[in-house]
Amino acid sequence: MFRPTQLPDPNRARRNALMVFYAAGVMCGATAAVAHIMLRHGAHGAGIGLVTVAGLAALTAIGGLIRVLRTADELQRRINHQALAFAYVGTLIVCLAYGFLEQSGLPCLSGLGVCALLVALWSLGLVLSSRRYQ
């Protein structure tokens, strides 16, 4: 009789890689924010140290994301590909449109907004693309 528990769980490596990606991403954001505050208050030594930590965390997050994509099966890769394409085109259109609207008098927003928009559209794309195959 077939016993699936005897086989390795293909999703475990993906889950672990996702955990690394999220943890490193949060660590990168947090240390970068603290480094920004320290540098503004003149603590240059500690600030530069934290910037280095943030950079290493960013590299870990990128490595984690690549591992997530490598451990994904073909449908999950397709879903991710569609979500990334959705986020890329969406961000491009929104940024282009807002760039023109800024010239018409709308307030000038921080460049960090582009990152937030990209992540938001990527997440939305993952949800929409996943629903197509359920």
Place this chain on the structure above:
Amino acid sequence: MKTRLRVLRAELEWTQADLAARLGVSRQTVNAIETGKYDPSLPLAMKMARLFGKTVEEVFLLDGGPPKHTLPEP
């Protein structure tokens, strides 16, 4: 593309999770293939056929039936 995957799986009393574990894919992928929402790649289709001891043509059926014109036998 139509598939007999659900029937073949039921004959062996496997769940979607069992089949997914055997194939090394997610349960969502098996479900999407069974419901015809996703056509698997050739390697995955061959892996499925081999798992059930069938040919790819016995597991997957192209919409519209077999081709009208086939190449002559060598």
